[in-house]
Amino acid sequence: MTKTAKPPLLPTALPMLDTPAAVIDVPRMQHNIRRMQSRMDALGVRLRPHVKTSKCVEVARAQIEAGAAGITVSTLKEAARFFDDGVTDILYAVGMVASKLPAALALRRRGCDLKILTDSVASAQAIVAFGAEFGETFEVWIEIDTDGHRSGLVPEGDALLDVARVLHDGGASLGGVMTHAGSSYDVDTHEALVAIAEQERAGCVRAATRLRDAGLPCPVVSVGSTPTALTAEHLDGVTEVRAGVYVFFDLVMHNIGVCTADELALSVLTTVIGHQADKGWAIVDAGWMAMSRDRGTQKQKRDFGYGQVCRIDGSLVPGYQLSGANQEHGILSREGEPDLDIVARFPIGTLLRILPNHACATGAQFPEYHAVAPDRDLAVWSRLHGW
Amino acid sequence: MTKTAKPPLLPTALPMLDTPAAVIDVPRMQHNIRRMQSRMDALGVRLRPHVKTSKCVEVARAQIEAGAAGITVSTLKEAARFFDDGVTDILYAVGMVASKLPAALALRRRGCDLKILTDSVASAQAIVAFGAEFGETFEVWIEIDTDGHRSGLVPEGDALLDVARVLHDGGASLGGVMTHAGSSYDVDTHEALVAIAEQERAGCVRAATRLRDAGLPCPVVSVGSTPTALTAEHLDGVTEVRAGVYVFFDLVMHNIGVCTADELALSVLTTVIGHQADKGWAIVDAGWMAMSRDRGTQKQKRDFGYGQVCRIDGSLVPGYQLSGANQEHGILSREGEPDLDIVARFPIGTLLRILPNHACATGAQFPEYHAVAPDRDLAVWSRLHGW
The missing domain is CATH 3.20.20.10 (Alanine racemase)
Structure with a gap:
C-alpha cells in the first residue's frame, strides 16, 4: 500500500473511546462522496x-x-x-x-x-x-x-x-x-x-x-x-x-485497484492487551467480532489477514496485519519474519486503528460509528442492525 | 450428517416471522445444556x-x-x-x-x-x-x-x-x-x-x-x-x-465430532426469493449478513459453504447448502451435480432453515432470537450487540 501524503487526523477525543470502536474519518468519507458524485455528474x-x-x-x-x-x-x-x-x-x-x-x-x-x-x-x-x-x-x-x-x-x-x-x-x-x-x-x-x-x-x-x-x-x-x-x-x-x-472503501477495493490507501475512511480502533513476544505477536482487543469474519482479501493479490494496522493518527504501519482472530482477540504480527521487538514497538495499552477487508461487513459488527473530523469533537452516529 | 430421529418441531407461528430470522430450537438447547452439565457433574x-x-x-x-x-x-x-x-x-x-x-x-x-x-x-x-x-x-x-x-x-x-x-x-x-x-x-x-x-x-x-x-x-x-x-x-x-x-452447537462442532446433527439448536429461517434454474440455484434471503462471513468448515473434513439446508421443521435436506452469499442473497445449491429441478423443489416463497457454520458468529448478526418450543408460542429473546 502507498503511504498517505495527507496530514494525519487525531482528534484529542479518540483516546477516550472504549475499544474496539468503529471510526469514520469524515474528511476521507466526504472526499469519497465527492469523488463518486463528480464522476457520475461527468458521465x-x-x-x-x-x-x-x-x-x-x-x-x-x-x-x-x-x-x-x-x-x-x-x-x-x-x-x-x-x-x-x-x-x-x-x-x-x-x-x-x-x-x-x-x-x-x-x-x-x-x-x-x-x-x-x-x-x-x-x-x-x-x-x-x-x-x-x-x-x-x-x-x-x-x-x-x-x-x-x-x-x-x-x-x-x-x-x-x-x-x-x-x-x-x-x-x-x-x-x-x-x-x-x-x-x-x-x-x-x-x-x-x-x-x-x-x-x-x-x-x-x-x-x-x-x-x-x-x-x-x-x-x-x-x-x-x-x-x-x-x-x-x-x-x-x-x-x-x-x-x-x-463511501468508505476498504482493503478489497484497494486490491481491486479503485482506491488509494488514504481513501479508506473506516477503521477499527483497538487497544494492545498483551503479547507473545517470542512469536512476534501483539494481542489486540479487535477480534473477529469487531473486524467481522470477512476474509475478502484472501483470494486477492495481497492478503491482509483480518486487516491492515495503522497508528492512531491513521498512518499506515506497513507490513503489520491482524494475522489471526478469535472472537475478542486479534493477533497482530509482521508479514514474513516475526518482529521480536513487538513488545517495545506496541506496548500494552497502545491504541491502533485497523483497516478492514470489507467495510460493509465490519461496520455491521457495531451499533454505532464514531465520526471524527479535525475541526470538531467526535460524533456518535447510530447504525441499523437486523431486519 | 446423520438424520435426526427426533420428531420435527414446527410451531405454527414460525411461518409468520419476517425472514431472515435467528431461530432457537429450545428443546435441543435444553438437551445440550443438560448434556454438558451432567458431564461436568460426573467429572x-x-x-x-x-x-x-x-x-x-x-x-x-x-x-x-x-x-x-x-x-x-x-x-x-x-x-x-x-x-x-x-x-x-x-x-x-x-x-x-x-x-x-x-x-x-x-x-x-x-x-x-x-x-x-x-x-x-x-x-x-x-x-x-x-x-x-x-x-x-x-x-x-x-x-x-x-x-x-x-x-x-x-x-x-x-x-x-x-x-x-x-x-x-x-x-x-x-x-x-x-x-x-x-x-x-x-x-x-x-x-x-x-x-x-x-x-x-x-x-x-x-x-x-x-x-x-x-x-x-x-x-x-x-x-x-x-x-x-x-x-x-x-x-x-x-x-x-x-x-x-x-449451548447451540454448529457445523464446525459437528465436523469436529462432538455433536450430532440433531443437536444443532440455532438456525436461520429464510425465504426462497428466486432461482437461476439452469444453474440449479435457488436464491434465498439469508446472505452473509444473516449467516455471517464465518467459513469455519472450509478447512474441515466437510465444507458446508455458508450453511446446511433444512426444511422448516428442522429436518435436513442432505446435500443442499448455501454455496455462496452476498450481503442479502444466499445461493442455495446441491453439492456435485446441479439440481435442475430446483424451482419445483424449492418454489419461490418456500421457508427453509439454514444451520450455520459457527453459532457465535451467526447469532451476532441478529438483534434477537426467536425461541421455538412445541408447547408454546414463539418467544423473542433479545441479544446483546456491540461493546
Missing part, C-alpha cells in the same frame, strides 16, 4: 447510493447533500429507517416475495416512493395480485443478469418480456431495469474492470431496448457496483448508477 | 458457561437453572448486562488493560463479583496500582497458554511467578489460573481431542501447582473449550470448566 447519470454499506442516516445525508438522487437499500427495515429520516425515493434492491409485500405496501401508504424488484413471473404475479387486492400501483423494476454471478434475467431471454408483460398487464408501473456487476469484485486490472463495466452497461441497456421495442415502458436503466462505477468509460443509455462501498 | 467440576455464544439472558438463565456456577463473558458490556439480570459471579476472560479498569471497578462497586484476567507483568502492575488508588481488591486470574494458539503464560516459565507475585504483593486477590485449548478446533478425531484435553488439563494444573509450591494462593483451576470439555477423560486438579458454543 451524465444520477447516483443512487447503496446505503447497505453504512446503514447510517448521517452518512446518507452527506451523500444526498452532495447530489445523490434517492438511495438503494438491502432490507425493508433500511427503507423504513431512511424514509423516517426524510428520504422518499428508495429502491429495495432484493427480489420481492409475497410475504414482504405488506411491509412494502405500508411504506408506500406512508408516502414512501418505494420501488421494488423482481426477476420471475411467479413474483411478478404475486405483486400484481397483491396490488389489485389492495388498490396499490407498485413501481417494479426488473433485475437483469449481466455476469452470471447472482440473480436476474438475461437480457436476451424470453423471460424478460414475460415478466414485464405480467407486471404491465397486471397494472404495476414498470419502472425500469437494473443490474449489478458483482463479478467486478473478482478482478484487479483496469482493463478487466473496464470490460466488466461495459458488459454491465451494454447488457442492461440491451434489456431496456428489448422492453421498449416490445412497446413496454422502461424509464430507468440502473447499473452499478463501486468498481464498475469508477472505471466505466461511458454510460450511454444508462440513467443511474448504484454503488455502496465507495 | 466433579463446576461449569462456568461462556455467554459470548448467545449473549442472551434467557439462555444464560437456562444454563444457571441447570446447575452452572457463574458465567464467563468476552466483554465488559456482557458483564454489565448479565449482572443486571442477577448473575454476580462473572469472569471477564480477556486480558485486562488499564483503560478498562474503571468499568471493571464500577461493576465491582455495584456488587458484581467480577474476576479479571492478566498474562503480563505490565497489566498486573496496572491492576494493583489502580486497585491501590481506588481502594479496591480486584480478584485476578492468570491466563495460561497450554497450546500456543493465543494469549497466556506457559506453565513452566518464570513470567508466571513474576506476574503472580506482582499481583499478590500488590494487594490483589489471586483467584486462580485459566486456560483455553483453542487448538481443539483444529482436529476431528476423538483421540486427538482427548490428547488436547489432557494437555489443557495438565498444563493448567501444573501452573497451579507451581504457584502453590511458591507459597501463592491458587484456588481456581479453570480450563475449557466445548470440544475438550466433551472429550476429557478426567479433570483431576481442575475446579471448573468453561465452554460456550455447546
Whole structure:
C-alpha cells in the first residue's frame, strides 16, 4: 500500500473511546462522496447510493447533500429507517416475495416512493395480485443478469418480456431495469474492470431496448457496483448508477485497484492487551467480532489477514496485519519474519486503528460509528442492525 | 450428517416471522445444556458457561437453572448486562488493560463479583496500582497458554511467578489460573481431542501447582473449550470448566465430532426469493449478513459453504447448502451435480432453515432470537450487540 501524503487526523477525543470502536474519518468519507458524485455528474447519470454499506442516516445525508438522487437499500427495515429520516425515493434492491409485500405496501401508504424488484413471473404475479387486492400501483423494476454471478434475467431471454408483460398487464408501473456487476469484485486490472463495466452497461441497456421495442415502458436503466462505477468509460443509455462501498472503501477495493490507501475512511480502533513476544505477536482487543469474519482479501493479490494496522493518527504501519482472530482477540504480527521487538514497538495499552477487508461487513459488527473530523469533537452516529 | 430421529418441531407461528430470522430450537438447547452439565457433574467440576455464544439472558438463565456456577463473558458490556439480570459471579476472560479498569471497578462497586484476567507483568502492575488508588481488591486470574494458539503464560516459565507475585504483593486477590485449548478446533478425531484435553488439563494444573509450591494462593483451576470439555477423560486438579458454543452447537462442532446433527439448536429461517434454474440455484434471503462471513468448515473434513439446508421443521435436506452469499442473497445449491429441478423443489416463497457454520458468529448478526418450543408460542429473546 502507498503511504498517505495527507496530514494525519487525531482528534484529542479518540483516546477516550472504549475499544474496539468503529471510526469514520469524515474528511476521507466526504472526499469519497465527492469523488463518486463528480464522476457520475461527468458521465451524465444520477447516483443512487447503496446505503447497505453504512446503514447510517448521517452518512446518507452527506451523500444526498452532495447530489445523490434517492438511495438503494438491502432490507425493508433500511427503507423504513431512511424514509423516517426524510428520504422518499428508495429502491429495495432484493427480489420481492409475497410475504414482504405488506411491509412494502405500508411504506408506500406512508408516502414512501418505494420501488421494488423482481426477476420471475411467479413474483411478478404475486405483486400484481397483491396490488389489485389492495388498490396499490407498485413501481417494479426488473433485475437483469449481466455476469452470471447472482440473480436476474438475461437480457436476451424470453423471460424478460414475460415478466414485464405480467407486471404491465397486471397494472404495476414498470419502472425500469437494473443490474449489478458483482463479478467486478473478482478482478484487479483496469482493463478487466473496464470490460466488466461495459458488459454491465451494454447488457442492461440491451434489456431496456428489448422492453421498449416490445412497446413496454422502461424509464430507468440502473447499473452499478463501486468498481464498475469508477472505471466505466461511458454510460450511454444508462440513467443511474448504484454503488455502496465507495463511501468508505476498504482493503478489497484497494486490491481491486479503485482506491488509494488514504481513501479508506473506516477503521477499527483497538487497544494492545498483551503479547507473545517470542512469536512476534501483539494481542489486540479487535477480534473477529469487531473486524467481522470477512476474509475478502484472501483470494486477492495481497492478503491482509483480518486487516491492515495503522497508528492512531491513521498512518499506515506497513507490513503489520491482524494475522489471526478469535472472537475478542486479534493477533497482530509482521508479514514474513516475526518482529521480536513487538513488545517495545506496541506496548500494552497502545491504541491502533485497523483497516478492514470489507467495510460493509465490519461496520455491521457495531451499533454505532464514531465520526471524527479535525475541526470538531467526535460524533456518535447510530447504525441499523437486523431486519 | 446423520438424520435426526427426533420428531420435527414446527410451531405454527414460525411461518409468520419476517425472514431472515435467528431461530432457537429450545428443546435441543435444553438437551445440550443438560448434556454438558451432567458431564461436568460426573467429572466433579463446576461449569462456568461462556455467554459470548448467545449473549442472551434467557439462555444464560437456562444454563444457571441447570446447575452452572457463574458465567464467563468476552466483554465488559456482557458483564454489565448479565449482572443486571442477577448473575454476580462473572469472569471477564480477556486480558485486562488499564483503560478498562474503571468499568471493571464500577461493576465491582455495584456488587458484581467480577474476576479479571492478566498474562503480563505490565497489566498486573496496572491492576494493583489502580486497585491501590481506588481502594479496591480486584480478584485476578492468570491466563495460561497450554497450546500456543493465543494469549497466556506457559506453565513452566518464570513470567508466571513474576506476574503472580506482582499481583499478590500488590494487594490483589489471586483467584486462580485459566486456560483455553483453542487448538481443539483444529482436529476431528476423538483421540486427538482427548490428547488436547489432557494437555489443557495438565498444563493448567501444573501452573497451579507451581504457584502453590511458591507459597501463592491458587484456588481456581479453570480450563475449557466445548470440544475438550466433551472429550476429557478426567479433570483431576481442575475446579471448573468453561465452554460456550455447546449451548447451540454448529457445523464446525459437528465436523469436529462432538455433536450430532440433531443437536444443532440455532438456525436461520429464510425465504426462497428466486432461482437461476439452469444453474440449479435457488436464491434465498439469508446472505452473509444473516449467516455471517464465518467459513469455519472450509478447512474441515466437510465444507458446508455458508450453511446446511433444512426444511422448516428442522429436518435436513442432505446435500443442499448455501454455496455462496452476498450481503442479502444466499445461493442455495446441491453439492456435485446441479439440481435442475430446483424451482419445483424449492418454489419461490418456500421457508427453509439454514444451520450455520459457527453459532457465535451467526447469532451476532441478529438483534434477537426467536425461541421455538412445541408447547408454546414463539418467544423473542433479545441479544446483546456491540461493546
